[in-house]
Amino acid sequence: MGVMNRQEDRWFPFEYNGRTYLLPRECPHRGGRLDLGFLESAKGLVVCPLHKSTFCIPSGECRSGPAEAGIKVDVNQS
Numbered sequence: 001m002g003v004m005n006r007q008e009d010r011w012f013p014f015e016y017n018g019r020t021y022l023l024p025r026e027c028p029h030r031g032g033r034l035d036l037g038f039l040e041s042a043k044g045l046v047v048c049p050l051h052k053s054t055f056c057i058p059s060g061e062c063r064s065g066p067a068e069a070g071i072k073v074d075v076n077q078s
Contacts, residue, residue, distance in 0.1 A: 013076060016044045016057050020076040029053050029067035 011022045012035040023046060025035045032050025039046055044057040053067035060073040 011074075014039065014046065014057055016041060019058070021058050022074040022076055023055075023057070024071050027051075027053055027067060028069045028071060029065070034071070 010025055012025055014021045014023050023034055025033060027034050027037075027048040027050065029048065029051055032048040032053075034046055034048055034055075037047050037049045045054055045063065046057060047054045048067070051066050053065055054063040055061065055067075055071050056063050058073055058075070060070040062068065062070045
């Protein structure tokens with residue numbers, strides 16, 4: 001899968017509601033590997049495995065901390 005002119009090692013795909021979203025591999029809190037976290041597809045959430053910050057897909061909004069900022073999420077158009 002192509003990754004929209006971005007460094008492929010910085011993003012990973014997440015399927016939700018029939019669309020593919022590209023998420024950053026690192027949590028904004030302490031750099032935990034979101035791609036190794038918990039993907040709650042039914043709820044559209046990704047949970048950081050390091051400190052359990054939870055982010056909403058597709059908005060990128062931080063739902064619970066310790067992260068204080070959300071993540072940038074892109075929709076894969078290919």
